[in-house]
Each structure stands twice: as C-alpha cells, then as structure tokens.
Amino acid sequence: MTFSETLAFLAALIAPEPDSRHFAPLLDGGPVAETPITITPCRRPLAPTEIERQTVICGTVTVPEDHDAADGTNSVELSFAILRSHSTYPAEDPVAYLHGGPGMGNLHSGLAGLARIFDKFRTNRDVVIFDQRAAGISSSSVACQDALTANVVDIALDRASLAEQDEDADFAPTTLLTGCLAELAENGTDISRYNTRQNALDVPVVMQALGYESWNLYGISYGTKLTLEVLRTAPEGTRSAVIDGVAPPIVKLYDTLALPFSEATQRLVDDCAADAACAAAYPDLGRVISEVIALASEGKLTFDGETLPPATPLTFIAARNENPLKGSLTPYLPAMFYELHRGGERPTLELVIGDWKMAPPLPTAETLQAQASAALTEPQMEALSQALKNAQVSDMAGEAFGLAVTELREKLRRDRELGPLPSLLDAELSAALPDTIATPEAAAAAAKDYAALKIGDPTRERLMAFIEKNFDGPHLGRLLRIVEAMTESEISAVYSDLREAVERRTLDFQQSVDLLLYACQEDIPYNNLQGYDAVTAALPFDFSAMTDSAAAEIFASCSAFKPVERTNFHAVVESDIPVLSIGSGWDVQTAASWAESATEGLSNARSVFIAEAGHGAILYQPCVGDMTAAFINDPGRELDDSCERASAVPAFYIAPWVGKEDKETGSP
Known part of the structure; x- marks a missing residue:
C-alpha cells in the first residue's frame, strides 16, 4: 500500500462503525426469509x-x-x-x-x-x-456436550481416543465414542x-x-x-x-489408504529415471527404496547408532506433502534413500534432516545473486544487490505493519466487543488460579466446571456459582464483585469468549467424531479391512507401517455406527x-x-x-x-x-560421494 492508502486503511479500522454498505442485506437478516x-x-x-x-x-x-x-x-x-x-x-x-x-x-x-x-x-x-x-x-448440532465436558481434561491433553487396543492388540470403539453416539441419539439428533x-x-x-x-x-x-x-x-x-x-x-478411499504413498514413490523413481544425471547417480532407486523400507520394518535400519522406527523412510515421501511454504524435498530424496541403504558417509541426510529439519529453505537473496553473477556486469550486480536489500527492508516493514495492525485490532475488539470488565475478569481469574487450585484433581474439576458453562443459558448466576465453587480467599470476593458489576451484554461476551476457549481445546477431537459420521455411514461397507489388506499387499512399495494402524482404527471405530446405504453414491x-x-x-x-x-x-x-x-x-x-x-x-x-x-521437477541433487568407490560397503 502507498502511504495515503495506509492512512485511509487505518482511518477505516479505527472508525466507530465500518462502511458496511456492501454487506447491508446480510446485516438486515439476509435476502431469503426462510x-x-x-x-x-x-x-x-x-x-x-x-x-x-x-x-x-x-x-x-x-x-x-x-x-x-x-x-x-x-x-x-x-x-x-x-x-x-x-x-x-x-x-x-x-x-x-x-x-x-x-x-x-x-x-x-x-x-x-x-x-x-x-x-x-x-x-x-x-x-x-x-x-x-x-x-x-x-459442529454444534452433533457435539455430544455432556461427553465432551466430562472428558475435557483428557481431550485437552490429547489423551482421549475413539478406538483402543485390547490385550490381543485388536482395536475396538472406546466408551467415549459409544457414549457420544448414545447422547446424540437421546437428544434426537x-x-x-x-x-x-x-x-x-x-x-x-x-x-x-x-x-x-x-x-x-x-x-x-x-x-x-x-x-x-x-x-x-x-x-x-x-x-x-x-x-x-x-x-x-x-474410489474406495479407505481400502486405498496406502496407494497415494506408493504412487508418489513410483513417480519419484520414474522422474529420476527420466533425468540423465539422476539415473546415472542412482540407477537402482526403486530397488533401493524397497530394500530400505524392508530393512526398517525388520528393525535393521540405523542412523547415528540408533535403530530407526519402521515408518521412518516412509516419512521422507510424506514430508513433501507437509510444508507448502518451504522448498522442495524432491531433488534430495534419491540421495537420502541411497545413504540410508549404503551406510558410510551421509551428507545429504545430515543436511536435510539435521540442518533443514526436512524443510528445505526457499531461494534466498544470496542464492539469487550467485545464480546471476555469471550473466551480469559489475554495475548490474550492484543494482541487483541494492534491489534485494530494498526488498528485504520492504518485507520487514510489511511484517512489522502487520503485527502492529493485529495488536491494534485486538485492542479495539476487546474494548468494543467485550468492554473493560470481561477483560478484567479474565485477568483476575488467571491471577487467582495458582493460589486457589493447587492440586491436579482440583484443576481437573475446575476445568470440567468451566467447560460445563458452555452448555445451557449464559446467566450471571451460573457464572457466580462457578466462581463460588472453585475459588476462595481474597480472590473470591473480588471476582464476584466484578461479575455483579457487569451489564448483560458483558455477561454475554464472557460466555462467548469461554465457548471459544473450550472449543479450541476440544475441536480436534470433535472433528475426529465428525469425520467418522461421514466415513462410517457412507464408506462402510464399501470399504473394509479385507479390501485394505488386499490393495496394500499388491502395491509396488510397502507403506503398511505408515497406514496399517490408521486403517485398523478407522474400521474399528466404524463398528459403532450403522452404515446408511445410498443409491448410486459410489x-x-x-x-x-x-x-x-x-x-x-x-x-x-x-x-x-x-x-x-x-x-x-x-x-x-x-x-x-x-x-x-x-x-x-x-x-x-x-x-x-x-x-x-x-x-x-x-x-x-x-x-x-x-x-x-x-512447477516441473527441479534438477536432482547429486551427492558428493557419487562416483567414488565406497571401499567399506560397496555401491548399493
């Protein structure tokens, strides 16, 4: 933005009321009465x-x-x-x-x-x-509020699950899942x-x-x-x-959980084979990958003296999918698999895993200058250097502006939407916690009581009852006086904030239930564990260490649901x-x-x-x-x-050891 545009934006941001003409029909309830x-x-x-x-x-x-x-x-x-x-x-x-x-x-x-x-x-x-x-x-219409509230501590600490293993290592639905479904049925959902x-x-x-x-x-x-x-x-x-x-x-999505992994791996092998330098450096990439996967599954793959978990080499393929704002792993993967297979020096693994944490950096100003140095004159290089410095300054200024605007917006929101007393109550509750809730049991009980406020009417009396039950000493009177002084709109704002706070702690679990509502009613028995086993066994690359547990859990969880047949859905x-x-x-x-x-x-x-x-x-x-x-x-x-x-595949990385005879281990 130009300076004048920035001033106009800030003026609009701090204005008592935004210019809402574009959204006027929605502010009036929307154009469709029904x-x-x-x-x-x-x-x-x-x-x-x-x-x-x-x-x-x-x-x-x-x-x-x-x-x-x-x-x-x-x-x-x-x-x-x-x-x-x-x-x-x-x-x-x-x-x-x-x-x-x-x-x-x-x-x-x-x-x-x-x-x-x-x-x-x-x-x-x-x-x-x-x-x-x-x-x-x-998700509110399918949220089992009582079950979520009773288990809020385990859910918040990621200790709750939808399927669990018995003594024979077989998966079955947890009582939390079956209880949740029973609650929804009882509520008429x-x-x-x-x-x-x-x-x-x-x-x-x-x-x-x-x-x-x-x-x-x-x-x-x-x-x-x-x-x-x-x-x-x-x-x-x-x-x-x-x-x-x-x-x-x-497509049978759950029968084919491992297929996208295997297809992406085969594509890597094919891309390397189509690149002359990669094919020469890593001529047996498909075989090497298969053998690395097998070694890992047998517990025979080590790195820095430690045995690697069976899924480790599989995460190399998965990691490309996890960092959309980072550089590409593709050029380095052939060398990484070869280094796991051959032993000896492992410079690529040390670079990618150790230095980059599996997230290669995007090109920097330095790499751009290095690439341009052969084609530009000295004055042109100086101009490029200055342009890059200016761009970095502009980027830093933009980031600082964004942080400042975010802070200003939050202050305006809390003052306008919450008012001073809800903000004060939040601060006082935080200050009182260490003095009045001293044991894990008391903390768990208070967390459940707090989560329970999300259910039912947002009244002043319920908020005061929560405070009286869980706080004492000098904090109690002060907290109650703050609540007593609040307006009805401020009370409503407190409940709105606590609903969001509880939701943030339980949403991941709720979304897991939501996924099952669709998958277990629509995709079962179209998909089943036998189908998954058959598809996975037939793939050219064995990704079972990555997907077996997920498949077992989803099929076990789905046994708690009744499939609903849909004509022609598939x-x-x-x-x-x-x-x-x-x-x-x-x-x-x-x-x-x-x-x-x-x-x-x-x-x-x-x-x-x-x-x-x-x-x-x-x-x-x-x-x-x-x-x-x-x-x-x-x-x-x-x-x-x-x-x-x-977005084509970039040139593959050729490791420094390629072409040198490894006297200790030989070539892969």
Missing part, C-alpha cells in the same frame, strides 16, 4: 488489511437438518465468511470454497491464511467460505442426515441466502467429493468447478458443467491419478498434473491460483501448460 442470517464476529487472525463488516463478514446460515423433510423440525447452523472482492465492480458469481475432511472446518483458525490462498480470485470476485454440517465450528448428499443440498441454500444466484466451486480433498456430489444432486446455480486433490466417490458422476481437475505429484492423501479418473463422466472437464505440489496444489504453487482464476473467468478457454512447466 434461511435467516445471523452476523457474528470473525475468528482471528484476520489478514492485516481486512476490516470486519467492510472487507470481510462472518455469521451463520440456518439450514434444514433434512432437506427431504419439508416439515422437519431440526435445523443446522452453518458458519460462513465472505471475503469481499477487491474490485468495486465484481462479477456476480463468487467462488465458493468447499473444504476437506470430511469434518475438518477452516474458519476456527481465522481468515488470514484463507485470504492469502484465495486472494487471486478476489481480483474480481467475492470468495465465500463456510464450515459444512458436522465440520469445524458448524438423526446422524444419518449428516452425509455428503445433504451437505451438497446445503450449498445452493447457503449461496442463495447470502444473496448470490450463481457461483463457482473450488473443492479440495473431501471438498472435491462434495463438489462432484453438488454437480450430481444440486447443480442449479453452479457455473464452473475446480477440484484440487481429488477424491472421487468411485457411481460415476455425470455432468456437463465445466470442471478443472488437478492432481499433484507429492500428494499422499489423494493419488494424482484420481484427478483424471474423476473426469470419466464429466463431458466438459479437463485434468491437469502439477508435479511439484502436495495435497491441494493451490497451497503449493502460485501459478495454480493464476490458472484456476483464469479458468473461472472463462471456463471455455484453452489453458496452456505454463503452470505445469513452472
């Missing part, structure tokens, strides 16, 4: 340049629990956010992002990351994000309504409630399965769709809506080949392969944002291979 909108504060962090109710707005949309029952009494609140277009005259059809999981929402962790990922669409479109039913902060079809029927209801008549979908992971289901079940209003990291319904999706399907070379969650498989019944679809990207290519390669934005702007245009070329 689908009411409630505006709520957006979760933090926001991107530094966002202003709530001016550039972003958040809230909830109420949808039927069962779209097939016109007179149904149960409803579901779905949390949403709209990232307003940067344009004064945006296109009327926004981009709606359908997140992965299932059950894994996005809004709880704030909008800053989502704003960065989807910024290129905001050039001329709004971006709509919502946590789906039984996902993230839209029909969990069979929490499925991909009902989820797909939510999409047009949400979009129309927000005032849109047509839209474009961008699905990642489970969001691609949901996108395809929208095309099959509720296509009206959908103009185009992008599916990225594709999980088509025809059939090929047929549609003529324009679709761009993207597969990624590093993806170990959804195989790259599934992007092409998903287009089988799509008459107006094309698939693209991005070599140097993981699960959700847009997270890894900037050109994917350019490509998909261009597609949505004009779904009929021809897309060239610019992005595929820009």
Whole structure:
C-alpha cells in the first residue's frame, strides 16, 4: 500500500462503525426469509488489511437438518465468511470454497491464511467460505456436550481416543465414542442426515441466502467429493468447478489408504529415471527404496547408532506433502534413500534432516545473486544487490505493519466487543488460579466446571456459582464483585469468549467424531479391512507401517455406527458443467491419478498434473491460483501448460560421494 492508502486503511479500522454498505442485506437478516442470517464476529487472525463488516463478514446460515423433510423440525447452523472482492465492480458469481475432511472446518483458525490462498480470485470476485454440517465450528448440532465436558481434561491433553487396543492388540470403539453416539441419539439428533448428499443440498441454500444466484466451486480433498456430489444432486446455480486433490466417490478411499504413498514413490523413481544425471547417480532407486523400507520394518535400519522406527523412510515421501511454504524435498530424496541403504558417509541426510529439519529453505537473496553473477556486469550486480536489500527492508516493514495492525485490532475488539470488565475478569481469574487450585484433581474439576458453562443459558448466576465453587480467599470476593458489576451484554461476551476457549481445546477431537459420521455411514461397507489388506499387499512399495494402524482404527471405530446405504453414491458422476481437475505429484492423501479418473463422466472437464505440489496444489504453487482464476473467468478457454512447466521437477541433487568407490560397503 502507498502511504495515503495506509492512512485511509487505518482511518477505516479505527472508525466507530465500518462502511458496511456492501454487506447491508446480510446485516438486515439476509435476502431469503426462510434461511435467516445471523452476523457474528470473525475468528482471528484476520489478514492485516481486512476490516470486519467492510472487507470481510462472518455469521451463520440456518439450514434444514433434512432437506427431504419439508416439515422437519431440526435445523443446522452453518458458519460462513465472505471475503469481499477487491474490485468495486465484481462479477456476480463468487467462488465458493468447499473444504476437506470430511469434518475438518477452516474458519476456527481465522481468515488470514484463507485470504492469502484465495486472494487471486478476489481480483474480481467475492470468495465465500463456510464450515459444512458436522465440520469445524458448524459442529454444534452433533457435539455430544455432556461427553465432551466430562472428558475435557483428557481431550485437552490429547489423551482421549475413539478406538483402543485390547490385550490381543485388536482395536475396538472406546466408551467415549459409544457414549457420544448414545447422547446424540437421546437428544434426537438423526446422524444419518449428516452425509455428503445433504451437505451438497446445503450449498445452493447457503449461496442463495447470502444473496448470490450463481457461483463457482473450488473443492479440495473431501471438498472435491462434495463438489462432484453438488454437480450430481444440486447443480442449479453452479457455473464452473475446480477440484484440487481429488477424491472421487468411485474410489474406495479407505481400502486405498496406502496407494497415494506408493504412487508418489513410483513417480519419484520414474522422474529420476527420466533425468540423465539422476539415473546415472542412482540407477537402482526403486530397488533401493524397497530394500530400505524392508530393512526398517525388520528393525535393521540405523542412523547415528540408533535403530530407526519402521515408518521412518516412509516419512521422507510424506514430508513433501507437509510444508507448502518451504522448498522442495524432491531433488534430495534419491540421495537420502541411497545413504540410508549404503551406510558410510551421509551428507545429504545430515543436511536435510539435521540442518533443514526436512524443510528445505526457499531461494534466498544470496542464492539469487550467485545464480546471476555469471550473466551480469559489475554495475548490474550492484543494482541487483541494492534491489534485494530494498526488498528485504520492504518485507520487514510489511511484517512489522502487520503485527502492529493485529495488536491494534485486538485492542479495539476487546474494548468494543467485550468492554473493560470481561477483560478484567479474565485477568483476575488467571491471577487467582495458582493460589486457589493447587492440586491436579482440583484443576481437573475446575476445568470440567468451566467447560460445563458452555452448555445451557449464559446467566450471571451460573457464572457466580462457578466462581463460588472453585475459588476462595481474597480472590473470591473480588471476582464476584466484578461479575455483579457487569451489564448483560458483558455477561454475554464472557460466555462467548469461554465457548471459544473450550472449543479450541476440544475441536480436534470433535472433528475426529465428525469425520467418522461421514466415513462410517457412507464408506462402510464399501470399504473394509479385507479390501485394505488386499490393495496394500499388491502395491509396488510397502507403506503398511505408515497406514496399517490408521486403517485398523478407522474400521474399528466404524463398528459403532450403522452404515446408511445410498443409491448410486459410489457411481460415476455425470455432468456437463465445466470442471478443472488437478492432481499433484507429492500428494499422499489423494493419488494424482484420481484427478483424471474423476473426469470419466464429466463431458466438459479437463485434468491437469502439477508435479511439484502436495495435497491441494493451490497451497503449493502460485501459478495454480493464476490458472484456476483464469479458468473461472472463462471456463471455455484453452489453458496452456505454463503452470505445469513452472512447477516441473527441479534438477536432482547429486551427492558428493557419487562416483567414488565406497571401499567399506560397496555401491548399493
């Protein structure tokens, strides 16, 4: 931003009321009376340049629990956010992002990351994000509140599980899971309504409630399965769709847990074989990888004198998928596998694991200067050096500005939305804890009582009862006086804050339950443990050490559920809506080949392969944002291979020992 733009932004940020004209219909309850909108504060962090109710707005949309029952009494609140277009005259059809999981929402962790990922669409479109039913902060209708409260300490400390092993090492559902399901049934929640079809029927209801008549979908992971289901079940209003990291319904996702790992490994072997230098340096890469995996599974693989766990070499393949903002591991993987296999000196492993912690750095100013030195004159190099220094200063200034704005925004929020007394109560409670709750048992009891406040009416009396039960001495009177002095709006703000605090501690567990609601009712018995064993045994690379436990746990957990048969759910999706399907070379969650498989019944679809990207290519390669934005702007245009070329596999690293005879161990 220019200085004048910065001043204008800060003036808007500190204004008593934001300029909310763009969102006026939503602030009035939304344009569709049958689908009411409630505006709520957006979760933090926001991107530094966002202003709530001016550039972003958040809230909830109420949808039927069962779209097939016109007179149904149960409803579901779905949390949403709209990232307003940067344009004064945006296109009327926004981009709606359908997140992965299932059950894994996005809004709880704030909008800053989502704003960065989807910024290129905001050039001329709004971006709509919502946590789906039984996902993230839209999970309240399937949250077993009593079970969560009773087990809040174990859940917060990551000691709670959904499946456990008996004395024979067989997995079975835990009493926590079965108790949770029993509580939901007792409360009248029909969990069979929490499925991909009902989820797909939510999409047009949400979009129309927000005032849109047509839209474009961008699905990642489970969001691609949901996108395809929208095309099959509720296509009206959908103009185009992008599916990225594709999980088509025809694929048995749990039978094939290990397949994406093996496919990504085979692709690495093939890429090395196609590169003359890599093929010469590591001529037997496929065999070496297989033997390293076998040695690890037998407990015969060591590093620095210690035996490595069986899954260690498999994490090399998985690690590429875990660091979208870091450099590529691909060039180093052949050398790493060879060094594990051959023994002796291991400079590549020491560099990548020791120095880089499996996350190679992105190119630096120094590497750019070194690359340019041969082609530039001395004056040109001086100009480049100065430009890089200026860029670093600008980057540091931008980071400092972002931190300052974040601090200012939080201070304004606490003063405006909470007021001084809720902030004071929070500080006083924190100060009182060490003096009055001295044992682990007392701390656990207080934590359960605190979590229980989330359930029921947000009254002053309940808050005071909590304080009287858990605090004493000089702190007690002061805490009670603060609560007595609060207004009703301040009491409400305290409960809002504590609900978010409890949610942060329990959300990961709740999302695990949410995932099972979908997987166990839709994908079982279409998937089963016998199918998983058969698929895994037939793969060219054995990733069972990475996936066996996960498979056993999910199939055991699913025995607590009743599968719900859905006609044609696992059939090929047929549609003529324009679709761009993207597969990624590093993806170990959804195989790259599934992007092409998903287009089988799509008459107006094309698939693209991005070599140097993981699960959700847009997270890894900037050109994917350019490509998909261009597609949505004009779904009929021809897309060239610019992005595929820009994200091609880089030159492989040739270790310093290559070509030297290892007299101690010989060559692999």
